[in-house]
Amino acid sequence: xxxxxxxxxxxxxxxxxxxxxxxxxxxxxxxxxxxxxxxxxxxxxxxxxxxxxxxxxxxxxxxxxxxxxxxxxxxxxxxxxxxxxxxxxxxxxxxxxxxxxxxxxxxxxxxxxxxxxxxxxxxxxxxxxxxxxxxxxxxxxxxxxxxxxxxxxxxxxxxxxxxxxxxxxxxxxxxxxxxxxxxxxxxxxxxxxxxxxxxxxxxxxxxxxxxxxxxxxxxxxxxxxxxxxxxxxxxxxxxxxxxxxxxxxxxxxxxxxxxxxxxxxxxxxxxxxxxxxxxxxxxxxxxxxxxxxxxxxxxxxxxxxxxxxxxxxxxxxx
Amino acid sequence: xxxxxxxxxxxxxxxxxxxxxxxxxxxxxxxxxxxxxxxxxxxxxxxxxxxxxxxxxxxxxxxxxxxxxxxxxxxxxxxxxxxxxxxxxxxxxxxxxxxxxxxxxxxxxxxxxxxxxxxxxxxxxxxxxxxxxxxxxxxxxxxxxxxxxxxxxxxxxxxxxxxxxxxxxxxxxxxxxxxxxxxxxxxxxxxxxxxxxxxxxxxxxxxxxxxxxxxxxxxxxxxxxxxxxxxxxxxxxxxxxxxxxxxxxxxxxxxxxxxxxxxxxxxxxxxxxxxxxxxxxxxxxxxxxxxxxxxxxxxxxxxxxxxxxxxxxxxxxxxxxxxxxxxxxxxxxxxxxxxxxxxxxxxxxxxxxxxxxxxxxxxxxxxxxxxxxxxxxxxxxxxxxxxxxxxxxxxxxxxxxxxxxxxxxxxxxxxxxxxxxxxxxxxxxxxxxxxxxxxxxxxxxxxxxxxxxxxxxxxxxxxxxxxxxxxxxxxxxxxxxxxxxxxxxxxxxxxxxxxxxxxxxxxxxxxxxxxxxxxxxxxxxxxxxxxxxxxxxxxxxxxxxxxxxxxxxxxxxxxxxxxxxxxxxxxxxxxxxxxxxxxxxxxxxxxxxxxxxxxxxxxxxxxxxxxxxxxxxxxxxxxxxxxxxxxxxxxxxxxxxxxxxxxxxx
Numbered sequence: 012x013x014x015x016x017x018x019x020x021x022x023x024x025x026x027x028x029x030x031x032x033x034x035x036x037x038x039x040x041x042x043x044x045x046x047x048x049x050x051x052x053x054x055x056x057x058x059x060x061x062x063x064x065x066x067x068x069x070x071x072x073x074x075x076x077x078x079x080x081x082x083x084x085x086x087x088x089x090x091x092x093x094x095x096x097x098x099x100x101x102x103x104x105x106x107x108x109x110x111x112x113x114x115x116x117x118x119x120x121x122x123x124x125x126x127x128x129x130x131x132x133x134x135x136x137x138x139x140x141x142x143x144x145x146x147x148x149x150x151x152x153x154x155x156x157x158x159x160x161x162x163x164x165x166x167x168x169x170x171x172x173x174x175x176x177x178x179x180x181x182x183x184x185x186x187x188x189x190x191x192x193x194x195x196x197x198x199x200x201x202x203x204x205x206x207x208x209x210x211x212x213x214x215x216x217x218x219x220x221x222x223x224x225x226x227x228x229x230x231x232x233x234x235x236x237x238x239x240x241x242x243x244x245x246x247x248x249x250x251x252x253x254x255x256x257x258x259x260x261x262x263x264x265x266x267x268x269x270x271x272x273x274x275x276x277x278x279x280x281x282x283x284x285x286x287x288x289x290x291x292x293x294x295x296x297x298x299x300x301x302x303x304x305x306x307x308x309x310x311x312x313x314x315x316x317x318x319x320x321x322x323x324x325x326x327x328x329x
Numbered sequence: 330x331x332x333x334x335x336x337x338x339x340x341x342x343x344x345x346x347x348x349x350x351x352x353x354x355x356x357x358x359x360x361x362x363x364x365x366x367x368x369x370x371x372x373x374x375x376x377x378x379x380x381x382x383x384x385x386x387x388x389x390x391x392x393x394x395x396x397x398x399x400x401x402x403x404x405x406x407x408x409x410x411x412x413x414x415x416x417x418x419x420x421x422x423x424x425x426x427x428x429x430x431x432x433x434x435x436x437x438x439x440x441x442x443x444x445x446x447x448x449x450x451x452x453x454x455x456x457x458x459x460x461x462x463x464x465x466x467x468x469x470x471x472x473x474x475x476x477x478x479x480x481x482x483x484x485x486x487x488x489x490x491x492x493x494x495x496x497x498x499x500x501x502x503x504x505x506x507x508x509x510x511x512x513x514x515x516x517x518x519x520x521x522x523x524x525x526x527x528x529x530x531x532x533x534x535x536x537x538x539x540x541x542x543x544x545x546x547x548x549x550x551x552x553x554x555x556x557x558x559x560x561x562x563x564x565x566x567x568x569x570x571x572x573x574x575x576x577x578x579x580x581x582x583x584x585x586x587x588x589x590x591x592x593x594x595x596x597x598x599x600x601x602x603x604x605x606x607x608x609x610x611x612x613x614x615x616x617x618x619x620x621x622x623x624x625x626x627x628x629x630x631x632x633x634x635x636x637x638x639x640x641x642x643x644x645x646x647x648x649x650x651x652x653x654x655x656x657x658x659x660x661x662x663x664x665x666x667x668x669x670x671x672x673x674x675x676x677x678x679x680x681x682x683x684x685x686x687x688x689x690x691x692x693x694x695x696x697x698x699x700x701x702x703x704x705x706x707x708x709x710x711x712x713x714x715x716x717x718x719x720x721x722x723x724x725x726x727x728x729x730x731x732x733x734x735x736x737x738x739x740x741x742x743x744x745x746x747x748x749x750x751x752x753x754x755x756x757x758x759x760x761x762x763x764x765x766x767x768x769x770x771x772x773x774x775x776x777x778x779x780x781x782x783x784x785x786x787x788x789x790x791x792x793x794x795x796x797x798x799x800x801x802x803x804x805x806x807x808x809x810x811x812x813x814x815x816x817x818x819x820x821x822x823x824x825x826x827x828x829x830x831x832x833x834x835x836x837x838x839x840x841x842x843x844x845x846x847x848x849x850x851x852x853x854x855x856x857x858x859x860x861x862x863x864x865x866x867x868x869x870x871x872x873x874x875x876x877x878x879x880x881x882x883x884x885x886x887x888x889x890x891x892x893x894x895x896x897x898x899x900x901x902x903x904x905x906x907x908x909x910x911x912x913x914x915x916x917x918x919x920x921x922x923x924x925x926x927x928x929x930x931x932x933x934x935x936x937x938x939x940x941x942x943x944x945x946x947x948x949x950x951x952x953x954x955x956x957x958x959x960x961x962x963x964x965x966x967x968x969x970x971x972x973x974x975x976x977x978x979x
Contacts, residue, residue: 034921052441056441069451071451071848072451074504076448077504078497081502084500088885088889118925
């Protein structure tokens with residue numbers, strides 16, 4: 012009952028409204044500010060100074076005390092201003108393996124004429140990263156979020172905060188951007204042998220490497236493995252060229268869900284398939300992936316690896 | 330500040346050391362030598378530990394130093410309370426805290442203590458110079474606090490100082506409102522330490538040969554006076570202070586005693602004025618002869634001395650009215666008259682003999698007085714450097730040295746008169762003053778200290794007789810500098826030949842006076858009278874608070890609006906404005922430009938997603954890139970860009 016009430020109160024006061032698409036501009040209604048503990052100590056010191064000024068009838072004591080009091084109010088405006096009108100957009104987030112930490116990037120854009128310092132971004136209020144956003148510039152800030160399970164990770168509410176300039180106030184804003192990070196299944200430890208290549212029985216991995224069957228060169232395309240780039244040609248300033256191998260087409264390696272022992276659970280299977288994808292990619296093989304309901308046609312390269320891992324990550328994912 | 334518990338770095342320590350040493354430096358003038366050495370050691374230790382990333386000393390060691398400091402302070406001052414002892418302790422504790430500062434939170438606390446240390450300096454001095462120095466210190470402490478709150482890169486040293494200065498400058502309007510309107514309560518709230526106001530000069534309640542002439546060497550201001558109308562003539566400016574009745578052969582002393590008051594028989598002209606008295610740590614107030622009113626929180630004794638109920642240890646302002654030619658004390662208490670005739674029988678025998686001779690010669694008191702004065706006039710010298718006098722100072726002065734200062738003349742005159750049977754008392758105070766035409770007020774300095782006498786005559790009451798006037802009439806008519814010989818030492822500024830310097834000095838004094846009146850002397854009374862002038866007669870505490878909150882609220886709101894307006898994007902470059910408008914139009918179509926997307930990449934993406942826009946997008950982008958990054962700067966290109974953006978379908 013209490014928790015529900017509190018939740019409704021928080022939702023009202025902090026205007027929690029769920030993930031927002033596009034850019035968020037931090038307006039007045041989105042920024043909250045409270046004094047910090049040093050801020051309260053500061054206020055106490057000022058009260059002592061005021062009492063001292065009255066007692067010793069120190070004219071300059073009054074001047075100093077009131078100046079510092081006004082400074083305290085001014086610091087509040089400045090702390091608030093350090094966040095106000097900041098434009099926030101979501102950035103790209105690199106996929107991670109389950110158990111790793113996802114680094115969500117958001118872009119902070121300062122459209123105004125004043126520099127902003129020491130703006131922190133945190134997800135759990137324990138770890139924070141800090142950035143400075145000088146006038147008329149945009150910088151990325153990252154929030155580290157643990158990714159324990161495969162699938163799509165949404166960070167939820169991130170907190171942008173600042174104590175600048177004097178550390179007397181803590182101003183913060185909740186940003187709930189529509190951020191997502193693909194979390195690949197954690198690769199299983201080595202043990203389960205790779206399935207054999209399909210079309211040529213016993214051809215195995217040696218044939219699949221096909222290092223000798225060089226057939227020519229073509230323009231580099233994104234996703235080609237770096238180990239197939241003709242670096243010597245690149246060094247001669249001929250641009251990036253990719254070496255092509257005829258042998259690869261002959262071998263069809265299928266990483267198949269059905270090849271794993273039937274008693275194995277879903278997550279465990281995905282883990283093994285993820286490891287196979289990584290091993291096959293590391294060996295420079297062309298491979299395909301079959302999971303119930305989906306299959307990825309054989310290919311090689313980084314884009315193939317990413318496509319396969321993403322398929323595994325999103326398998327039966329709501 | 331990234332995290333309150335995060336350890337601080339060497340550059341933070343540097344800022345803390347710099348600002349704290351700046352604030353503490355003026356205290357070196359009154360701290361004992363050993364404590365200065367200890368503080369220097371602690372600061373050096375902290376600097377070394379911070380620089381070399383050494384571990385800070387262990388708590389027990391610091392605790393031992395703290396205990397030793399307490400003992401040292403106690404041995405030094407015989408107390409650990411009081412102003413000097415307290416400040417010494419505070420400074421050393423601050424040094425120890427420096428050696429215990431590990432985290433941001435500690436460092437913040439230390440900067441707050443830095444502010445506190447600023448205010449302790451005002452216990453010693455509140456001059457304009459001190460104020461300016463301490464303002465600089467406040468900027469440094471504020472910059473230190475800011476330095477603690479940078480997270481990544483920090484601006485250069487001077488930029489940080491400037492930012493702190495701007496932050497403080499922006500606080501000034503609100504500070505002024507608080508200063509003027511914050512409800513003031515009269516202090517003190519609790520007992521003051523005994524040494525709180527030590528070391529101020531002024532008149533004393535005793536007078537020995539030489540006590541006034543040493544005071545005359547000081548050009549410190551005793552008080553300033555603003556007259557409602559014309560400033561009276563110099564020879565009427567006798568500022569009445571302690572009245573001395575008792576003589577032990579060498580020293581005159583004033584005692585506060587009360588008997589049936591003598592009345593004022595005839596008042597004569599009255600003059601109204603306002604005195605701003607510098608603190609002198611004694612209770613008497615000064616007024617022109619003869620005070621007609623009693624200021625608040627003070628009393629008048631029957632010899633017309635004004636006494637404040639509390640010692641005057643703060644600048645005090647009071648309104649006064651005086652009668653310049655009053656006749657008073659015709660009906661005088663006979664015990665008082667008897668007291669005014671006493672001379673120690675065995676002291677100064679020749680002076681007493683002279684008195685008795687004069688009495689035998691003349692029956693009339695006034696003839697005795699004028700014979701004595703003409704004797705002074707004949708062969709006596711007025712000097713600031715009289716010869717030293719021995720056991721019977723009056724005899725030696727009258728019959729051998731014959732040169733002296735006002736206290737010699739007043740003292741010997743009184744002794745002779747008493748021996749002749751005329752009741753006489755000595756009045757000390759100040760005579761004259763310097764008119765500051767710039768501020769239209771009178772400055773009375775310690776150098777104007779003076780002593781004269783009052784004799785009691787039947788049917789005339791107490792009459793002022795100034796024996797110095799007989800010797801050196803210019804002393805009273807023009808001032809001390811004209812009266813003493815050129816070779817006598819006098820404060821530089823009191824002498825008139827340095828006219829330019831004197832003018833500069835007067836200009837400075839006008840400023841100092843304004844400072845005293847408005848900054849240091851802004852008391853609850855002053856606040857009330859200021860508000861009354863503004864049309865608010867009965868300013869209660871609650872009313873004042875309401876006004877304060879209203880005015881402060883308006884100022885804060887205005888300042889907030891100003892501060893936030895700067896944040897709005899104010900592109901002055903027309904090219905940027907046009908391109909932004911273009912981006913806004915595309916955003917409304919759901920094609921938001923990414924933060925890190927260049928204009929060409931953006932155009933390519935838009936063309937891929939919305940091929941029908943290609944010609945317009947391409948043209949606008951080409952124009953923008955050429956105008957913004959290329960050599961193109963023709964007005965025609967800009968107009969073309971603006972036209973195309975305007976025509977671009979929203």
